[in-house]
Amino acid sequence: xxxxxxxxxxxxxxxxxxxxxxxxxxxxxxxxxxxxxxxxxxxxxxxxxxxxxxxxxxxxxxxxxxxxxxxxxxxxxxxxxxxxxxxxxxxxxxxxxxxxxxxxxxxxxxxxxxxxxxxxxxxxxxxxxxxxxxxxxxxxxxxxxxxxxxxxxxxxxxxxxxxxxxxxxxxxxxxxxxxxxxxxxxxxxxxxxxxxxxxxxxxxxxxxxxxxxxxxxxxxxxxxxxxxxxxxxxxxxxxxxx
Numbered sequence: 001x002x003x004x005x006x007x008x009x010x011x012x013x014x015x016x017x018x019x020x021x022x023x024x025x026x027x028x029x030x031x032x033x034x035x036x037x038x039x040x041x042x043x044x045x046x047x048x049x050x051x052x053x054x055x056x057x058x059x060x061x062x063x064x065x066x067x068x069x070x071x072x073x074x075x076x077x078x079x080x081x082x083x084x085x086x087x088x089x090x091x092x093x094x095x096x097x098x099x100x101x102x103x104x105x106x107x108x109x110x111x112x113x114x115x116x117x118x119x120x121x122x123x124x125x126x127x128x129x130x131x132x133x134x135x136x137x138x139x140x141x142x143x144x145x146x147x148x149x150x151x152x153x154x155x156x157x158x159x160x161x162x163x164x165x166x167x168x169x170x171x172x173x174x175x176x177x178x179x180x181x182x183x184x185x186x187x188x189x190x191x192x193x194x195x196x197x198x199x200x201x202x203x204x205x206x207x208x209x210x211x212x213x214x215x216x217x218x219x220x221x222x223x224x225x226x227x228x229x230x231x232x233x234x235x236x237x238x239x240x241x242x
Contacts, residue, residue, distance in 0.1 A: 033075055033234040037176050037190055040107050040238030044098055047234055049076045055094040061085010063227045064092050074111040074172040074233035083229040084222035088119070093219040098237065100127065100212040105187060105241035108136075108216060109176035113231040114165035116142045119223030121230060123175060124150075125237075126215040133208035136179045138189055140165070143223060147196070149177075149186055152204050159189060159196050172233060178241045179203055187241065 033047045046054060048068060057066040062085050069081035082092040108125045120141045127134035137150035145163045148156035165173055178187040184205060186198040216237060222228040 034236055037107075037109065040105070040178070040241040043101050043106075043237045043239050044096075045234070045236040046096070047076055048078045048080050048232075053080060053094075055080075055096045058091075058093040058095075059083070059085070060092070061087055061090030061222075061227075064090060066092050066094055069231065072113060072170045072172075072231045074174075076233075079231045079233040081229055081231055082218070082220050083227050084118075084220060086222075086227045087225055088223060089221060091219060091221040093217065094232075095215055095217045096235075098214045098216070100129070100214050101239040103181050104239050105178055105180050106214075107176055107178040107236075107238035107241045109174065109234070109236040109238070110218060110232060111172040111174045111234045112218075113169055113172055114140075114142065114167050115169075115228060115230065116167050117222065117224045117226070117228045118142050118230065119221045121218070121220040122150075123177070124215075124217040124219065125177075125179065126217065127181060128208060128210040128213050128215075130212050131207070131209060133206045133210070134179075134181065134184065135204040135206065136177070136186065137204075138175065138177045140175075140191075142167075147189070147191060149189065149198055149201050150204050151201055153206055157201055159198050159201070160191070160194070163191070165192075169231070172231070174234075176236075178238075 064085040065083045073079045084090045084092050122139040124137040139148045147160040151157045175191050177189040186201045189196045
């Protein structure tokens with residue numbers, strides 16, 4: 001499509017600035033945390049900048065904790081620090097329950113730091129529709145550098161290998177995965193600069209008559225007999241994903 005504007009406008013005549021930007025770019029420049037993948041409509045998001053943690057917490061083992069922290073952040077001045085207990089298999093988890101959005105494609109995005117001393121960590125979206133529990137879960141395993149998608153209550157499918165996320169404490173990776181709630185399949189998973197199309201992978205379901213709602217879960221497990229931590233920032237839940 002040709003965009004015709006009068007000759008006296010500034011369009012295409014500026015060297016270091018540009019005269020027009022769309023509303024998404026405007027929001028990003030004004031400080032929105034929704035800058036990694038702007039597809040979909042935001043249902044809910046948390047930048048962890050508030051004075052209290054608005055999540056449910058489970059911390060197992062000696063020294064385990066989940067707290068707001070200012071040491072390392074993706075944006076703003078705070079993130080949340082998840083610390084496991086000091087024995088192999090100890091874990092830390094945060095979860096947030098939300099009202100169920102429309103039956104459409106849903107997405108979960110989060111930014112996190114990586115450490116080789118975690119056995120695994122996962123990002124999970126659980127949907128309860130009144131008759132089924134829909135369990136979509138992406139797991140990263142640092143010891144083997146494998147990314148997996150849960151495809152049954154007990155099994156997972158490898159979607160990427162040899163990832164090698166750099167275990168630098170202040171370096172945040174970003175992951176986003178999308179599911180099609182109507183077909184019970186994954187759509188895609190994006191980790192940093194790489195997108196993995198996974199439309200043939202069916203996520204797990206189980207009979208469950210819980211009243212409809214959605215639940216976001218981030219979970220880490222230590223692979224060493226010592227406390228291990230991960231910093232988490234900018235969690236976004238979306239609907240109407242393409």
